[in-house]
Amino acid sequence: xxxxxxxxxxxxxxxxxxxxxxxxxxxxxxxxxxxxxxxxxxxxxxxxxxxxxxxxxxxxxxxxxxxxxxxxxxxxxxxxxxxxxxxxxxxxxxxxxxxxxxxxxxxxxxxxxxxxxxxxxxxxxxxxxxxxxxxxxxxxxxxxxxxxxxxxxxxxxxxxxxxxxxxxxxxxxxxxxxxxxxxxxxxxxxxxxxxxxxxxxxxxxxxxxxxxxxxxxxxxxxxxxxxxxxxxxxxxxxxxxxxxxxxxxxxxxxxxxxxxxxxxxxxxxxxxxxxxxxxxxxxxxxxxxxxxxxxxxxxxxx
Amino acid sequence: xxxxxxxxxxxxxxxxxxxxxxxxxxxxxxxxxxxxxxxxxxxxxxxxxxxxxxxxxxxxxxxxxxxxxxxxxxxxxxxxxxxxxxxxxxxxxxxxxxxxxxxxxxxxxxxxxxxxxxxxxxxxxxxxxxxxxxxxxxxxxxxxxxxxxxxxxxxxxxxxxxxxxxxxxxxxxxxxxxxxxxxxxxxxxxxxxxxxxxxxxxxxxxxxxxxxxxxxxxxxxxxxxxxxxxxxxxxxxxxxxxxxxxxxxxxxxxxxxxxxxxxxxxxxxxxxxxxxxxxxxxxxxxxxxxxxxxxxxxxxxxxxxxxxxxxxxxxxxxxxxxxxxxxxxxxxxxxxxxxxxxxxxxxxxxxxxxxxxxxxxxxxxxxxxxxxxxxxxxxxxxxxxxxxxxxxxxxxxxxxxxxxxxxxxxxxxxxxxxxxxxxxxxxxxxxxxxxxxxxxxxxxxxxxxxxxxxxxxxxxxxxxxxxxxxxxxxxxxxxxxxxxxxxxxxxxxxxxxxxxxxxxxxxxxxxxxxxxxxxxxxxxx
Numbered sequence: 036x037x038x039x040x041x042x043x044x045x046x047x048x049x050x051x052x053x054x055x056x057x058x059x060x061x062x063x064x065x066x067x068x069x070x071x072x073x074x075x076x077x078x079x080x081x082x083x084x085x086x087x088x089x090x091x092x093x094x095x096x097x098x099x100x101x102x103x104x105x106x107x108x109x110x111x112x113x114x115x116x117x118x119x120x121x122x123x124x125x126x127x128x129x130x131x132x133x134x135x136x137x138x139x140x141x142x143x144x145x146x147x148x149x150x151x152x153x154x155x156x157x158x159x160x161x162x163x164x165x166x167x168x169x170x171x172x173x174x175x176x177x178x179x180x181x182x183x184x185x186x187x188x189x190x191x192x193x194x195x196x197x198x199x200x201x202x203x204x205x206x207x208x209x210x211x212x213x214x215x216x217x218x219x220x221x222x223x224x225x226x227x228x229x230x231x232x233x234x235x236x237x238x239x240x241x242x243x244x245x246x247x248x249x250x251x252x253x254x255x256x257x258x259x260x261x262x263x264x265x266x267x268x269x270x271x272x273x274x275x276x277x278x279x280x281x282x283x284x285x286x287x288x289x290x291x292x293x294x295x296x297x298x299x300x301x302x303x304x305x306x307x308x309x310x311x312x313x314x315x316x317x318x319x320x321x322x323x324x325x326x327x328x329x330x331x332x333x334x335x336x337x
Numbered sequence: 338x339x340x341x342x343x344x345x346x347x348x349x350x351x352x353x354x355x356x357x358x359x360x361x362x363x364x365x366x367x368x369x370x371x372x373x374x375x376x377x378x379x380x381x382x383x384x385x386x387x388x389x390x391x392x393x394x395x396x397x398x399x400x401x402x403x404x405x406x407x408x409x410x411x412x413x414x415x416x417x418x419x420x421x422x423x424x425x426x427x428x429x430x431x432x433x434x435x436x437x438x439x440x441x442x443x444x445x446x447x448x449x450x451x452x453x454x455x456x457x458x459x460x461x462x463x464x465x466x467x468x469x470x471x472x473x474x475x476x477x478x479x480x481x482x483x484x485x486x487x488x489x490x491x492x493x494x495x496x497x498x499x500x501x502x503x504x505x506x507x508x509x510x511x512x513x514x515x516x517x518x519x520x521x522x523x524x525x526x527x528x529x530x531x532x533x534x535x536x537x538x539x540x541x542x543x544x545x546x547x548x549x550x551x552x553x554x555x556x557x558x559x560x561x562x563x564x565x566x567x568x569x570x571x572x573x574x575x576x577x578x579x580x581x582x583x584x585x586x587x588x589x590x591x592x593x594x595x596x597x598x599x600x601x602x603x604x605x606x607x608x609x610x611x612x613x614x615x616x617x618x619x620x621x622x623x624x625x626x627x628x629x630x631x632x633x634x635x636x637x638x639x640x641x642x643x644x645x646x647x648x649x650x651x652x653x654x655x656x657x658x659x660x661x662x663x664x665x666x667x668x669x670x671x672x673x674x675x676x677x678x679x680x681x682x683x684x685x686x687x688x689x690x691x692x693x694x695x696x697x698x699x700x701x702x703x704x705x706x707x708x709x710x711x712x713x714x715x716x717x718x719x720x721x722x723x724x725x726x727x728x729x730x731x732x733x734x735x736x737x738x739x740x741x742x743x744x745x746x747x748x749x750x751x752x753x754x755x756x757x758x759x760x761x762x763x764x765x766x767x768x769x770x771x772x773x774x775x776x777x778x779x780x781x782x783x784x785x786x787x788x789x790x791x792x793x794x795x796x797x798x799x800x801x802x803x804x805x806x807x808x809x810x811x812x813x814x815x816x817x818x819x820x821x822x823x824x825x826x827x828x829x830x831x832x833x834x835x836x837x838x839x840x841x842x843x844x845x846x847x848x849x850x851x852x853x854x855x856x857x858x859x860x861x862x
Contacts, residue, residue, distance in 0.1 A: 038687045039624050049631060061638050063663070065645030086557040113560055113651045114659070127645065181490060211517045215542040217858045219567025220649055222611075224517050226637075229630035241514035259488075260468050260541045261520055264512045290564055293485045295477050296545035315567065317647060 049230045055326050060129035060317065067130040067312070068116055070105055070145060074124035077147035079159035084119035084318050087111055087283075087290050092161050094149055101147045105311040107133050108141040108286040121157050134279075134311040134324030138173050138302070141286070141312055175302035182266040186305065187274070191225045206238040207329065210248035210272070214265045214304075215258030215297065219315040220282040224252065232318045239325060245271040250328060252321075256284035256297040257304050269305045277308045277328050281321055286310045341384050341411070341418055342366050348379055355421075358793040360583035362732070365419040366407065370431060373422050377407065377434045380420070385412045388713070390829075391444040392809055392822035393424070393452040395480045399792075399814070403454055406430055408796065408809070415732050417796055431667040440713030440829065442759035466540045466861075469493030477548050484548055500526035500534045508843065512541045523846075530842040537834050541631075542861040550821035555581045555655040555786065558818060562808065563650050565823055566859030568611070571597075571604040572801030573808070573823070573859075576652040579734060579797030580810040581655045585787040592659030593782040594735045598773050599670070600649050600658075601735075601799065602766040607636040608802035608854070609717075609759040609766075610681070615851040616756060617688060620697040625688045632681055639673050642666065657783035664779030667774050678767045684817035685760055698752040702837040705750060711838075713829045716804020717758040718853050722750035728800035742769055752852040791816040801826055803854060823861035 053060065060066060082090045082103070089110035094101050117125045152158060162283050170195055177183060211224055227234040228241060242248050245268045257265060269278065280301040283289035288299030311324035338356060345353045345366065353371040353376070360366055368376050380386040387410040403424040406571045410417055424431040433456035445456040446465035453476035456462070464471075470490040476482060487859040500507075503669050505528050512520035546565055546855050550558045562577035563570040575597055582589060614629035637647045643666050652658050662670075688694055704714070709722040719726060727744040729737040745761035747754035789812050797808045804826030813819040830853060837849050 038690070042628065042683060042687060043624065046628065061641060063642035063645055063666075064647075065641075084556075086560040111560060111564075112646070113652070114645065115556065115560075116457055118659075125737050181465050212513055213542070213857075214520045215544055215858075215861075216519070217564040217567035218856060219564070219570070220518055221519060222568050222648065225611075226630075226634060228517075229634060230627050231631060231634045241439060241517060244514075249400055255542065256544065258542055258544055259471075261512065264520065264541070268513050285495065291544045291546070291549065294545035294549050295482070295486070295488055314564075314650075315648065 037180050037273045039197075042149050050235075053232070053322055054133065057116055058319060059081060060131055064129045064131070064317065065112070065114055065127040067107060067110065067112060067133060068105065068114070068125050068127060070143065071124045071126065072145055075103070076122060076155050076157075076196075077103050077145065077152045078121065078155045078157040079103070079161065080121055080157050081116040081119050082161075083149060083159055084115045086115065088292075090116060090204070094161060096149065099149045101149045101152045103145045103147065104142050105145070106142040106287075108138055108310060109283065110291065110312060111283050111290050111314040120292045130315065131317050131320040132323045133313065134309055136309050136327065138286070138310060141310060147211045159291060161192065167216070175306060176233070176307050177302055180262065180298070180304045182263050182304070185266050185270055187270050200296075206249055207238065207325070208240050208242045208248045209250045209252050209325070210242055210245045210268065211252045211254070212265055212268050214253050214255040214261045214285070214301065216255035216282060220254035220285075221250060223315045223318050223321060224281070226318045227321060232322070234322065237322070239322075246273065248276070250277045250279060250325070251305075252279050252281050252325075253301045254285050256288040256291045256299060257301055259260070259296050259298060262298055262304050265301075265304055278305055279309045279311060279324055279328050280307045281311045281324065282316055283312055283314045286312055289314065338366050339416065339418065341380070341386065344384060345376060345379065345769060349376060352376075359419070360586075360790065360793055362415055363417045363419060363794065363796045365421050365794065367421045367423075370422050370424070373420070374415045374432050374434055374437065378437055379488060380409055381437065386410065386418060387412060388438050388440065388721050389417075389805070390621050390807060390822070390824040391441055391448070391829070392820070393448040393454060393476065393478065394811065394820055395452065398480060403430070405448065405453065405454075406794075406809075407434075408807070410732065415799040417732075419794070422754050424454045430456070432457055433459040435459055438713070439711045443828065443832065450476075452476050453479065464495065466543055468540065469495045482548075484545070495538070497524050498534070498536055502528075504528050505533065525843060525846075527843055530844070532804055532838045532841055532843060535838045537831060537835060539831065539857060540861045542858045544858075544862065547821045547823060550818055552817050555585075555789070558821065559654060562823075565862060566825060566827070566856040567648060568608055569604065569801045569803060569856065569859060570648050570650045571653065571805065572799045572806050573825070575601060575735075576799040576806050577808040577810070578653050578655055579799070580795040580808045581789070581797075583795035583797065584789040584793055584810060584812060585655070586790065587656050587787055589657050589784055590781045591736070592778065592780040593784075593847045595657045595773050595777055596662070596782060597653060598734055598737065598740070599770055600644070600652055602635070602769050603640055603643075603804045604649055605766045606763060607633055607640065610636060611758055612851065612854045613756055615854075616698065616752065616848055617694070618671075619847045619851050622688065622691065622694050624682060625694070628684045632677060632684065635673070635677055639670065639677075642669060654783065656786050657781075659783075661782050667777065670774055671771065674767055674770055678764070681763065695753070697845070697848060698756065698852075700749075701752040701845050702841055703749070703751045703854060704833055704837045706748075708836050709750070709833065712832050713802070714804075714833050715826050715829045716801070717755055717762065718830050718833060719804065720744065720746045721754035721758045723748040726805075728798055728805050732798060734799065736773070740769055740772060752848055755852040789818070791815040803827060803856065803859070804830065823862055825856065825862070827856040827860040831855050831860055
């Protein structure tokens with residue numbers, strides 16, 4: 036007993052100090068890729084290096100336009116695009132507050148004049164060099180999910196939600212569902228309950244049953260074999276309820292999209308309120324996403 | 338010709354043919370299906386070769402039909418041998434070897450689900466990987482299966498094994514659990530508090546990773562390998578990179594090999610600390626759990642300082658490591674690990690002086706050595722039951738052959754022994770990191786990538802925090818990946834839990850489960 040007290044005394048109080056928009060990631064953390072529009076020529080080398088569809092280009096010959104899109108929703112934060120860029124336009128500076136209420140808000144488009152891009156010695160033509168981007172589901176499609184008939188009607192809940200958000204601001208009960216993640220996101224969500232992040236001090240409490248939950252935190256690309264369990268868990272929650280998709284797989288299916296065994300993102304099975312990119316998102320990024328769901332923090336860029 | 342193949346040929350004559358030196362330490366030889374069970378028995382009983390895993394292959398395009406390859410490891414020398422067997426498409430495609438190797442049980446059922454090849458004489462031919470709503474006649478790992486096309490669902494039922502009798506209750510748990518853990522279903526049959534039977538049903542997180550890897554570039558496949566089991570990212574990537582480097586004949590620079598050892602041991606550190614923390618939390622000793630969680634967080638921050646990623650991802654690439662450590666990072670690593678070790682020592686000392694904690698872990702969840710060996714148990718779970726095996730020592734990869742470390746083995750096989758193995762391994766990992774970091778010579782850390790050899794097979798193996806992790810890669814005529822088999826340690830260890838919980842009380846299940854630290858995603862893939 037005395038030893039325990041002594042050790043506790045020695046370790047002191049951990050100093051968790053996450054504050055949305057103000058806290059910087061610890062030294063060394065790479066975070067999300069950021070494209071410097073002043074340096075980028077739109078050559079497309081990074082697109083060739085990207086293992087998912089996070090970077091894509093589309094050329095419009097008529098309009099003389101090339102559009103390069105960086106979509107954080109598809110990004111697995113692997114860092115392969117950085118060294119691939121011949122102009123050092125891609126940097127990793129520890130950016131992690133990325134969560135947003137819609138998939139479109141996660142995409143960063145950059146436009147170029149195609150006639151000038153073509154002159155670049157590193158120019159990559161899309162048709163020949165990239166496999167056709169997997170049919171992307173950029174929009175929620177839960178009404179077409181295999182178990183859509185089990186989704187409860189949420190009209191009343193949706194109207195109430197905004198008002199009740201103000202009340203939830205003090206206390207929020209979260210149910211986590213792993214819909215087929217690699218367990219990377221679970222590592223970070225578990226960390227939210229440790230003394231260093233201690234989500235409880237924000238009133239965020241993880242509960243054992245969906246019947247006690249206000250918010251469903253879902254990880255994983257929604258595997259075929261977890262889809263029913265996810266829909267049932269969602270249906271078991273009392274209304275009004277929110278859903279947060281946590282991690283690249285949950286947002287878009289990530290690197291697993293296109294497999295026979297995954298449906299490709301949480302919004303293909305249940306309605307989603309906030310998307311948290313990251314692979315995995317660091318604990319602060321998950322907290323930020325939950326704050327966005329509560330209306331306590333704005334979308335990035337705002 | 339290796340001595341084992343010579344002995345096989347003496348024993349079985351013309352039924353053993355077509356030997357091939359594959360890449361690296363792997364040799365393969367074909368065996369006629371009718372002598373397979375006898376040959377497998379000969380391998381185990383006479384040659385003392387250890388059965389590792391079984392993989393299916395669809396080689397119909399190149400005229401080879403369906404093939405199975407049974408991978409074996411030499412008990413004393415650093416060699417691997419694969420027995421290749423032709424499998425038919427008829428009712429009984431290949432002879433089951435489960436009666437000889439109980440660990441082949443799930444392996445053969447996996448092949449039945451994913452290739453549509455039926456093991457004859459299998460004691461439990463139920464579905465395993467694909468659940469009951471998957472239609473019959475669709476086999477994802479066959480080459481003619483179109484990936485990405487939505488497969489319709491059908492009605493189906495999965496029969497659980499029942500325990501009947503007065504006072505016997507069934508407790509279904511999962512797939513969505515009460516805590517923040519991965520999904521899986523547990524069916525307990527209990528009389529009072531005591532568990533009579535546990536049946537586990539997994540593969541809820543099956544993502545079809547092996548199929549997704551086919552045709553991918555080496556870099557892309559490593560990104561996938563890192564996401565087989567998130568907390569074992571480095572181990573899976575390192576095993577897969579070994580196979581890729583064997584296929585391309587790349588020599589990895591010395592510095593990169595040493596940096597990989599540091600990464601692998603850092604991964605072991607945070608995994609083991611998290612496991613001990615989890616068990617301590619599950620017996621409601623919140624002081625220890627909170628303190629160890631803080632240690633784990635400190636290790637994760639060390640990871641991100643060194644590599645930019647808390648789970649050490651994106652570091653291992655074919656031919657070496659993606660980037661060298663930043664200036665000053667090595668000094669930080671040495672200082673920080675020293676401090677963490679001191680902190681960890683103090684906490685463990687306090688925890689192991691708590692009688693209420695020891696009361697929960699001593700003699701809980703005992704796995705007998707015979708069970709661990711028969712089911713192919715691996716890693717700390719097996720070493721706690723007296724199985725003295727560690728790939729780092731027995732089949733050294735990277736620079737492990739130049740390093741000195743102990744492999745802790747305990748005989749009791751209970752939760753406490755599994756924790757003690759991890760504690761000892763943590764100290765060994767600290768030692769290894771110091772030894773490698775202190776003697777790190779400057780040099781390049783990435784070799785120029787070379788194309789993969791066509792029509793070749795390669796095996797990569799790493800002792801992950803959970804145990805042996807193997808990646809088997811095969812290429813087609815163009816040198817593209819045509820088959821990727823991942824043998825994760827959890828796929829070997831999950832069946833152990835059905836034995837570990839017998840005659841224990843239901844409330845001890847979480848403690849036993851955590852002490853085995855099984856990955857659902859690594860198992861389901």
